[in-house]
Amino acid sequence: MKNKATKMLLNATYLLLLISIIRLITGATDLTSVGTASAALLLSVPIILAGLGGLFSERAGVVNIGLEGMMILGAWAGGFVGSKHGPWLGLIAAVIFGSVGALLHAIATISFGVDHVVSGVAINIMAAGLVRYLSTILYQGGSWPGPSQSPDVNPISVNGLPVLSGGHFFGWQSPDILTPIAEKHWFFISDLIGIIRGVTGDLSYVTLIAVLFIPLSFFVLWKTSFGLRLRSAGEAPVAAESLGVNVYGMKYAGVLISGGLAGLGGGFLAIVAANHYQENQIAGRGYIGLAALLFGNYRPGGILAGAALFGFADALQLRDSASIRALVLLIAAILAYLVYRNIKRGKMVSASISAVMAAASVWFFFAVKELPGQLVTMTPYIATLLVMSLASARLRMPAADGMPYRRGGLR
Amino acid sequence: MKRLPLQKIALALAAPVAAAIVSLLVSSIAVLASHKSPMLAYKTMWEFGTQGGSLMEAVNSATPYYIAAIAIAVTFRAGLFNIGVEGQLRLGALFSAYIGAMFTLPPVLHVLAIFIVAMTIGGLWASIAAYLKVKRGVNEVISTIMLNSLAVGMTSFLFAKYFAVITEGSNNMTTKELPESAWFPDLVPLLTKLGMPEIQGASVNGMLVIAIALGFIFWFVVNRTRFGFELRASGANPIAARVSGVNSKKMTVVALVISGAIAGLSGLPAVLGETHAYNMGFRSGIGFSAIAVALLGRNSAGGMAFSALLFGFLEVSSRALELIDIAPETYVIMQGSILLSSVIAYEVVRRFKLTLQSKELAKAVTA
Numbered sequence: 001m002k003n004k005a006t007k008m009l010l011n012a013t014y015l016l017l018l019i020s021i022i023r024l025i026t027g028a029t030d031l032t033s034v035g036t037a038s039a040a041l042l043l044s045v046p047i048i049l050a051g052l053g054g055l056f057s058e059r060a061g062v063v064n065i066g067l068e069g070m071m072i073l074g075a076w077a078g079g080f081v082g083s084k085h086g087p088w089l090g091l092i093a094a095v096i097f098g099s100v101g102a103l104l105h106a107i108a109t110i111s112f113g114v115d116h117v118v119s120g121v122a123i124n125i126m127a128a129g130l131v132r133y134l135s136t137i138l139y140q141g142g143s144w145p146g147p148s149q150s151p152d153v154n155p156i157s158v159n160g161l162p163v164l165s166g167g168h169f170f171g172w173q174s175p176d177i178l179t180p181i182a183e184k185h186w187f188f189i190s191d192l193i194g195i196i197r198g199v200t201g202d203l204s205y206v207t208l209i210a211v212l213f214i215p216l217s218f219f220v221l222w223k224t225s226f227g228l229r230l231r232s233a234g235e236a237p238v239a240a241e242s243l244g245v246n247v248y249g250m251k252y253a254g255v256l257i258s259g260g261l262a263g264l265g266g267g268f269l270a271i272v273a274a275n276h277y278q279e280n281q282i283a284g285r286g287y288i289g290l291a292a293l294l295f296g297n298y299r300p301g302g303i304l305a306g307a308a309l310f311g312f313a314d315a316l317q318l319r320d321s322a323s324i325r326a327l328v329l330l331i332a333a334i335l336a337y338l339v340y341r342n343i344k345r346g347k348m349v350s351a352s353i354s355a356v357m358a359a360a361s362v363w364f365f366f367a368v369k370e371l372p373g374q375l376v377t378m379t380p381y382i383a384t385l386l387v388m389s390l391a392s393a394r395l396r397m398p399a400a401d402g403m404p405y406r407r408g409g410l411r
Numbered sequence: 412m413k414r415l416p417l418q419k420i421a422l423a424l425a426a427p428v429a430a431a432i433v434s435l436l437v438s439s440i441a442v443l444a445s446h447k448s449p450m451l452a453y454k455t456m457w458e459f460g461t462q463g464g465s466l467m468e469a470v471n472s473a474t475p476y477y478i479a480a481i482a483i484a485v486t487f488r489a490g491l492f493n494i495g496v497e498g499q500l501r502l503g504a505l506f507s508a509y510i511g512a513m514f515t516l517p518p519v520l521h522v523l524a525i526f527i528v529a530m531t532i533g534g535l536w537a538s539i540a541a542y543l544k545v546k547r548g549v550n551e552v553i554s555t556i557m558l559n560s561l562a563v564g565m566t567s568f569l570f571a572k573y574f575a576v577i578t579e580g581s582n583n584m585t586t587k588e589l590p591e592s593a594w595f596p597d598l599v600p601l602l603t604k605l606g607m608p609e610i611q612g613a614s615v616n617g618m619l620v621i622a623i624a625l626g627f628i629f630w631f632v633v634n635r636t637r638f639g640f641e642l643r644a645s646g647a648n649p650i651a652a653r654v655s656g657v658n659s660k661k662m663t664v665v666a667l668v669i670s671g672a673i674a675g676l677s678g679l680p681a682v683l684g685e686t687h688a689y690n691m692g693f694r695s696g697i698g699f700s701a702i703a704v705a706l707l708g709r710n711s712a713g714g715m716a717f718s719a720l721l722f723g724f725l726e727v728s729s730r731a732l733e734l735i736d737i738a739p740e741t742y743v744i745m746q747g748s749i750l751l752s753s754v755i756a757y758e759v760v761r762r763f764k765l766t767l768q769s770k771e772l773a774k775a776v777t778a
Contacts, residue, residue, distance in 0.1 A: 065552060104751065112758045117492055117552060118706055122751045125703050129743030136738045137445050287556045294550070374568035381560040388554065389547040 018333055020191045028326035032191040034182050036315050036323070037198020042273055043318075044304075044311030045210045046071070049265030050289020051296065051303035052217050053258040057102075058298060059221060060254025061234035062109055063402040065120030068286025069127030070101040070259045074266025076131040079150030079277020080138070082270065087156045091206065091267045098263015099256050101127055106255040110248055113404040124286075132279065148279035153271045158202045165201030176201070204272045213261070218300045230254050234398035237405040247405060262286060284381070291384045295391045298398065306387065313383040317376050324376050325365060331386075332361035426760045430753035437748035438741060447737050455735055460728025463610045470615060471680070473723030475500075475694075477622045478677035479701030480719060481629050482670045484710035486551075488633055489666035490646030491544075495555025496674040497698025498562025499536050503529040504678025505566045505586075508689035509574045511682075512587040521592040522683065526676065533675020534668045536562060541667040545660045551667065559698070570689065585690035595683040618680035625673065630712035642666060674698070703750045709757065722746055 016032075023031045030036050050067050057064035077097035082090020101123055108119040132148075139147040160167035160176075167174050178201070182194035221227035232240035233250040241247045269285070270277040288310050295309075296302020316323045335358035342351035439449035459465055479496045486493040507529040516524055540558060543549035575584040598615040599607075633639040644652040645662040653659050677697060682689055704722055708715030729742035 108751070108755050108758075112755050113762065114754050114758045118754055119751075121492075121494065121702055122706060122747075122754055125699060126747030126751055129740075129747040133441065133738060133740045133744050136740045140738060284556060284560055287553055291553050291557075294553070372568055372572065374564050374571070378561050378564040381557045381564075385543070385549075385554060385557050385561075388549045388557075389543050395548070 016191060016195075017188060019330065020188045022326055022329050022333070023191065024187060026322075026326040026329065028323045029185060030316070030319055030323045031326055032194045034179060034194050034198045034201070036312075036319055037195040038202060039198075039315035039319060040308065040311040041199045041203075041207065042311075043314040044307040045207050046265040046269050046273065046285050047289045047292050047307040047310050048214065048303060049210055049261045049268065050286050051292040051307055052213055052300065053098075053261035053265070054290050054293040055217060055221070055258075055298060055300065055303060056230070056254045056261065057258035058293065058401050059234045059398055060230050060251045061237060061398060061400045061403065061405065062106070062251055062255050062258075063116035063120065064102075064105065064255065064258050064262075065117050065287075065290070066101060066105045066123035066127075067120075067258070067262045067289055068282060068284065069120075069124035070098040070105075070262035071266035071269070071282045071286045071289075072124075072127040072131055073097040073101045074263030075270040075277050075281050076134065076150075076266075077263070078267030078270035079153065080134075082153035082267070083151040083276065087153050087271045090153055090271050091264060094263045094267025094270070095260045096263070098261070098266060099259040101263070102255050102259020105259070106252050109404070110251045110255070113406060115404075116402050135277075135279070150270070150277035152276050155275060156204050156206055156272055158204050160201035160203060165197055167201070206268055206272050210264070210268065214300045214304050221300075226253075231398070233405075234400055237400050241407060248407065251405070262289070265289070288380065288384055291388055294395060295387050297391075297395055309387060310380050310383060314380045317379040322370075324371055324379055325368065327379070328361050328365045332358045332365065335361060422760060422764060425763075426753060426756040429756040429759075430749055433752035433756075434745055434748035437752075438745045441741060441744045442737060445737060447735065451735060452732060452737055452741070455731045456725075456728040459731030460724055463608070464613060465727050466724075467610070467613055467615050469720065469723035469727045470619060471723070472726055473719040474616055474619050474622045474680045475677045475697050476701050476704045476722055477716060477719040478618075478625060478680075479674055479697055480704040480708060480715045481625055481712075482673035482677065483702055483705040484629065484708075484715060485633075485642075485670045485673065486666050487705065487710045488639075488646050489642045489662055490649065491663060491666055492552050493537065493540070493555055493667060493670045493674070494552055494702065495537060495540060495558045495562075495671075495698075496677070496701055497696070498555075498559035499533040499671045499674035500676075500678035500698055501566045501693070501695075502536050502562050503533040503675030504682050504693065505570055505574065505689045506532045507675075507679060508586045508589065508682045511593050512589050512688070515590045515592055518592045521590070522595060525589075525593055525679070525683065529675035529679055530672035531675070534672035537667045537671020537674070538664070541664040544667070545663055574689070583691060585686075585688045587688065589683070589687045593683060594687055595679075597684070616680045616684040618684050621676070622680075625676075626712040626716060677701070700746070703746060707750055707753055721749075 019031060023029060050071060053067055053070070054064050074094035074097050077093040078090040080090075081093035105119055105123055108114040108122075109116050135144060135150075136147045138144040138150075144150055159169075165176060165178055176197075178193050178197035182190050182197050184190050219227075221231060229240065229245045230250045230253060232243075232245055233247045233254070237247045240250075265285070266282060269281050274281065289307070292303050292306030292310060295306035296304070313327070316327060335354050338354040339351050339358060342348075342354060442449040442452045460469065479500060482496050482499075483493055507525045510528050511521070511525040514524075515521065536558065537555075540549075540551050540554045543554045544551045570586070571584065574586050576587050577584060595617040598617050598619060599613050602615065603609055631639075633642065641652070641657045642662060642665075644655070645657050645659045649659050652662075678693075681694060686692070700722060704715055704718045707718035707721075725742040725745050729739045729745075732739045732741055
């Protein structure tokens with residue numbers, strides 16, 4: 001395990017070095033600025049929560065395409081309850097609404113054996129319709145400013161690490177040592193410090209909770225007997241049942257936890273990432289969370305890596321299109337590495353495809369001076385596709401994932 | 412295995428009837444929640460919806476749903492799920508409007524050429540998902556969803572930047588209007604000749620004929636040809652299909668590309684029959700409603716025709732709800748609850764049938 005950790009640290013260092021070089025070449029200082037890192041974390045959180053939601057459900061053997069719909073329900077409830085009773089109650093309502101969506105999914109798939117993908121897609125369609133209906137009614141009743149937008153929700157307070165990142169504790173405002181270093185634009189050092197400052201300062205308390213859910217999920221799923229039973233329901237339900245595990249119960253638990261987490265992710269988008277609910281706020285993040293889960297090979301740590309990637313792409317996209325242009329150069333560098341690896345392994349066809357794509361990226365970088373807005377918004381989706389296509393080959397999903405299970409061997 | 416025909420009929424009807432009752436209950440609760448009478452709501456919808464003009468609108472609304480639903484059903488039958496119809500049809504519609512306006516051909520040929528453009532674009536876009544699935548093992552549900560978002564971004568970019576012409580004194584952006592040879596004729600003149608009473612401002616999109624033809628072709632190919640059998644086999648049991656010589660990777664690619672090509676066509680009723688161009692008002696969400704239509708129609712040609720018409724009818728007739736101060740969006744509640752309850756009801760009936768069969772079998776063995 002130690003070896004693996006060192007290797008990961010080394011890879012991360014290489015990646016950061018590469019990004020620093022690209023920042024120097026292109027002058028896209030936003031690539032590693034405090035603001036970008038902070039926004040990336042903020043935008044990773046909903047994807048982390050959706051991914052963890054997917055983790056609980058799929059480890060119990062239920063494919064959950066309905067994450068998107070559960071996030072929609074959560075976001076709506078967050079805006080609805082949050083604007084009336086404050087942000088924390090809004091988040092609790094988001095969890096409850098997400099779980100209600102999950103309960104539907106659980107009843108359909110576990111009790112009635114409906115195809116998991118069919119039920120999930122049906123829930124997504126229904127959730128989107130339901131919140132549109134409810135929002136319209138609230139707007140017509142005069143309590144909402146628009147048929148697709150809730151009133152504003154009060155913000156949740158933020159904090160940061162003491163001394164280093166300007167946190168505040170018991171009325172004491174600590175200094176903020178890291179920000180000035182990050183703004184010096186020193187090679188590598190400022191990049192590293194900028195990212196550290198971004199993810200340790202001005203954090204919403206909900207962000208902290210959400211990030212803590214990652215080790216917590218690992219602990220629950222791999223270090224408790226509940227987790228073992230839940231995973232056994234997803235790997236070998238018949239064997240689990242014969243050993244006395246309540247497979248239906250475990251599957252219900254997994255799906256309900258899944259919906260609660262996804263609902264929280266939706267509520268986070270409405271309350272913390274924005275300050276009100278808005279239609280289409282989720283915009284496919286449930287599916288991206290699922291992609292992060294697959295990218296992370298059904299493990300919590302992998303989900304974090306995947307979510308960070310998408311959060312980074314999303315943050316750059318929102319902040320500055322010049323950085324996206326710089327990102328193209330990063331892709332070219334990664335492709336160049338693939339060419340090298342493929343040649344070493346003797347895969348000439350793959351190598352030449354990668355080489356052509358790398359050349360195209362470099363050409364694109366020099367030919368296009370400014371990216372139009374409509375294309376910049378596509379960044380997270382392109383990132384998802386690219387990452388999925390690189391990661392999917394080595395997946396190991398739970399053995400009975402997606403299969404309808406019926407007690408007693410009936411079909 | 413003799414069974415009373417009465418029982419057979421009851422079993423066949425059980426699921427749709429149960430789903431209809433549940434969805435009526437759910438929508439009644441929704442109407443009650445806004446302090447209105449559900450009975451009045453249904454009566455208003457029925458009276459408005461069954462007028463001749465409304466019925467035609469319902470059919471026009473159902474036509475693209477049906478074509479798109481067939482596209483989804485093709486993948487469903489092969490054990491795949493193309494959620495990317497929305498993106499495929501948008502790109503198809505934009506490119507066929509743009510390319511179709513660049514040349515003139517004799518009337519029928521021009522329309523055919525545009526069909527080919529739409530199908531090529533839709534098929535090409537879907538082939539990305541096919542490539543990712545076969546070569547890289549990427550789940551097609553996720554890749555087609557991502558491709559949807561990409562397609563929406565790309566169409567709005569290409570449209571605004573390159574394809575749209577801005578007419579003086581108007582701020583509605585649109586592509587160049589198609590020459591008349593590319594217009595798909597309306598069916599109303601024909602129908603009046605056949606004895607339909609004349610209705611003010613009536614219109615029946617001619618693409619209805621194409622939709623019906625596609626329905627027949629879909630039914631025939633899937634149920635009556637070797638290709639259809641292989642398609643269904645690779646969906647029902649991939650391992651058995653592979654053992655008996657069906658190349659499941661090839662089937663995946665073929666199913667997704669055909670699906671994309673048909674999806675490309677589903678954007679054309681608007682482009683060829685209504686606006687004769689691609690403009691900012693292009694209806695969004697057809698591809699998502701079509702998923703519901705396909706699921707509700709159980710991926711069969713007849714079932715999907717029924718559910719497409721039902722969705723069209725609900726959409727059009729719910730407009731009358733505004734007159735009695737109920738949100739017309741009630742129809743999305745109706746559509747959603749019908750969808751979910753029917754999906755469950757069919758599964759319950761299937762299980763009930765299985766139990767019944769095994770009981771009969773047990774009886775036959777012991778007797």
